[in-house]
Amino acid sequence: MAFTLATWNINSVRLREALVARLLKDEAPDILCLQECKSPVEKIPTEGFAELGYRYMVARGQKGYNGVAILSRLPIEDAGDMDFAALGHARHVAARLEDGTLIHNFYVPAGGDIPDREKNEKFGQKLDYLTGMRDWFRDSRPERAVLVGDLNIAPREDDVWSHKQLLKVVSHTPVEVDHLGAVMEAGGWNDATRADIPEGQLYSWWSYRARDWDAADKGRRLDHVWVSEDLKNAVHSSRILRAARGWDKPSDHAPVFASFDL
Structure with a gap:
């Protein structure tokens, strides 16, 4: 079985429906995982997709915030959250392919x-969330599994x-990196993107605050594909579609791709 998967923080699937459609038309991944959909599931614009x-989707949503969805050309079934x-x-959802992946x-x-x-409740929530992921994968070590998404680190x-300059900036602090590393170690996960692109600067997010994001190029790799x-x-051909960050009214994230031969 062969398929290509993409992951993308879309920053509102309803606002950026046209960008999702463009990606599906131009790049044609078999599976597209979206984050920060900012929509109840019933209002995700599935007809155009x-x-x-x-034709297949599993999703978890909420009004105005968070939200995750998996769109697929291949049959998938809901595997919980x-x-x-x-x-x-609504920060996690899982889907299972017919071959069990x-x-x-x-x-x-x-x-x-x-x-x-101590000063920022949201930072504590982030660390606690990662600890929960670590414990879950330690207790139920994944097999034939792919983990993708905006991991915000x-x-x-x-x-x-x-x-x-970013050692004391949220998303790259040592404590966050350590927590993410603990999740990876607990599940025996492998960073597919860096296995394919082991050297050099690599980013998937550029702030809206930059006057010219492309010229400044002050990016971070917050979006990941693990196996x-x-x-x-079985995974190969990883890439980041940087050009999507320059599309009209874009998300501040770019899609990350990987292909699989199972």
């Missing part, structure tokens, strides 16, 4: 602006535009 061949740290947020789609909390859980020094140990030799 179905017309493009994406988890509410780590008991936040009551499990796909986890995550939107990890951003964590606010101050990297101190850029773990490597070359995953950010300036390691030194379980048994699939690490």
Whole structure:
């Protein structure tokens, strides 16, 4: 079985329905995982996606915030969700392909602006969410599984535009990187993107605050594709579609792709 998967924080699926359709038409991934859909499930614009061949969807949503969805041209079934740290947020959904491959789609909390859980409740929630992920994968080690999404952490020094300047900035602090590393270790996960692109600066997010995001290029790799140990030799052709960050009224994230031969 062969398929291509993409993950994209769309920052409102209803507002950016046309961009999703453009990606589906131009790039034609078999599976597209979306985060920050900001929509109840029943209001996700599925008709247009179905017309493009994406007739299957599993999703969790809420009005105006969070939300995750998996669109697919291949048959998928709902494989549940988890509410780590008991936040009551729509941040995780899983789908299972007919061959048994499990796909986890995550939107990890951003964590606010101050990297101190005593001063910033959101930062504590982020760390607690990651701890919940760690414990779950440690207790139920994944097999034949893919984990994707906006994990809101850029773990490597070359995953950010300036390691030194971002060490105290939420998304690249040592405590966040350690927590993400613990999730990866607990589940035996492999970073598919960096396995394919092991060297060099690599980003999937550029702030809206930059006057010219492309020229400034102050990016971070917040969006990830991980695979379980048994699939690490089945994944290839990873890439980030940087051009999508420059589309009309874009998300601040770019889609991340990977292909699989199972």
